[in-house]
Amino acid sequence: MVKLDAMENPYLLPQDLRDEIARLVADAAINRYPDAGAQQLKEDIRRVSKLPPGMDVLLGNGSDEIIQLLALAVAKPGAVLLSVEPSFVMYRMIASFVGMRYVGVPLDEDFSLDPKAMLDAIRREQPALVFLAYPNNPTGNLFDAAAIKRIIAAAPGLVVVDEAYYAFARDSFIPHLAKYDNLLVMRTFSKLGMAGLRLGFLAGPAAWLSQLEKLRLPYNVGVLPQLVAARLLQHHDVLLAQAERIKQERARLLAALNAIVGIRTYSSEANFILFRVAKATQIFEGLKQRGVLIKSLSGGHPALADCLRVTVGSPEEDARFIAALQDTINQLA
Numbered sequence: 363m364v365k366l367d368a369m370e371n372p373y374l375l376p377q378d379l380r381d382e383i384a385r386l387v388a389d390a391a392i393n394r395y396p397d398a399g400a401q402q403l404k405e406d407i408r409r410v411s412k413l414p415p416g417m418d419v420l421l422g423n424g425s426d427e428i429i430q431l432l433a434l435a436v437a438k439p440g441a442v443l444l445s446v447e448p449s450f451v452m453y454r455m456i457a458s459f460v461g462m463r464y465v466g467v468p469l470d471e472d473f474s475l476d477p478k479a480m481l482d483a484i485r486r487e488q489p490a491l492v493f494l495a496y497p498n499n500p501t502g503n504l505f506d507a508a509a510i511k512r513i514i515a516a517a518p519g520l521v522v523v524d525e526a527y528y529a530f531a532r533d534s535f536i537p538h539l540a541k542y543d544n545l546l547v548m549r550t551f552s553k554l555g556m557a558g559l560r561l562g563f564l565a566g567p568a569a570w571l572s573q574l575e576k577l578r579l580p581y582n583v584g585v586l587p588q589l590v591a592a593r594l595l596q597h598h599d600v601l602l603a604q605a606e607r608i609k610q611e612r613a614r615l616l617a618a619l620n621a622i623v624g625i626r627t628y629s630s631e632a633n634f635i636l637f638r639v640a641k642a643t644q645i646f647e648g649l650k651q652r653g654v655l656i657k658s659l660s661g662g663h664p665a666l667a668d669c670l671r672v673t674v675g676s677p678e679e680d681a682r683f684i685a686a687l688q689d690t691i692n693q694l695a
């Protein structure tokens with residue numbers, strides 16, 4: 363299968379870096395518990411993420427774990443977790459796992475934020491926690507930064523800007539961290555080529571993170587992920603160069619999709635593209651029969667009727683996807 367369903371980086375690391383990692387792993391003290399404070403790794407994260415002074419870092423076993431930890435921290439009967447719809451499904455799922463009430467504010471027709479609806483919902487619901495994916499998954503767009511700032515200012519609780527796709531996007535809220543006392547920025551290295559390592563982090567004021575640390579299980583990031591991720595972050599430029607290739611390939615893939623009659627694409631700041639096409643479910647199945655796996659969003663949220671999401675792969679993978687898509691559409695016509 364050509365696997366284009368989960369926003370994974372299609373590229374392997376350069377051979378010399380893989381050899382370096384093999385040596386690190388061979389010498390790793392896996393008989394010992396990991397450094398619970400993960401000092402080295404946090405320093406590397408601070409540096410590559412250019413965190414403003416005074417900001418702290420909390421590590422998670424993927425950023426999914428951090429969403430859960432944040433929800434656990436504020437959960438009590440009646441507490442609200444607010445996000446937008448359609449967005450990352452884990453916000454709603456984790457809210458229900460921890461017994462919070464989930465409120466999803468609909469996005470506009472073009473998947474932009476509706477600031478008035480958001481501010482009304484914040485006033486009405488007084489959410490303990492707001493999640494905004496920036497860029498948003500599964501739509502791929504960046505929301506209006508000024509609207510997000512108004513939301514942060516109006517929110518009575520924490521606002522988490524989820525930057526899972528930061529490596530592919532034009533903008534970030536990390537430089538704004540020091541300006542708001544209720545803003546946290548969450549990132550993951552999954553989409554940058556480390557999905558299998560499971561490493562995400564939350565950045566924000568030490569006052570918040572020291573409280574959240576109390577809920578983190580001490581050994582949530584193992585010896586090997588700490589070692590390997592720290593080494594890879596020392597070669598962050600290699601990973602960012604791969605992200606740059608993926609961004610260039612994203613433009614080619616977008617043009618190829620736009621050249622197919624009957625497809626409506628949505629522009630993306632992430633490493634995937636959302637598109638709408640008639641008979642989306644049959645097209646998804648036709649692609650699968652032809653050895654290409656993407657993500658079907660049809661049948662989920664009503665705003666995503668007939669929508670499919672494809673991860674930007676290597677040029678060869680994307681060419682196979684486009685050929686299989688064209689073939690499926692021709693056959694269904």
Ligand SMILES: *Cc1c(COP(=O)(O)O)cnc(C)c1O
Pocket residue numbers: 423424425426427450495498499524526549550551552557561562
């Ligand atoms: C992929 C993704 C995550 C979670 O990634 P992890 O692999 O758990 O670090 C979080 N938020 C968004 C918006 C995502 O797309």
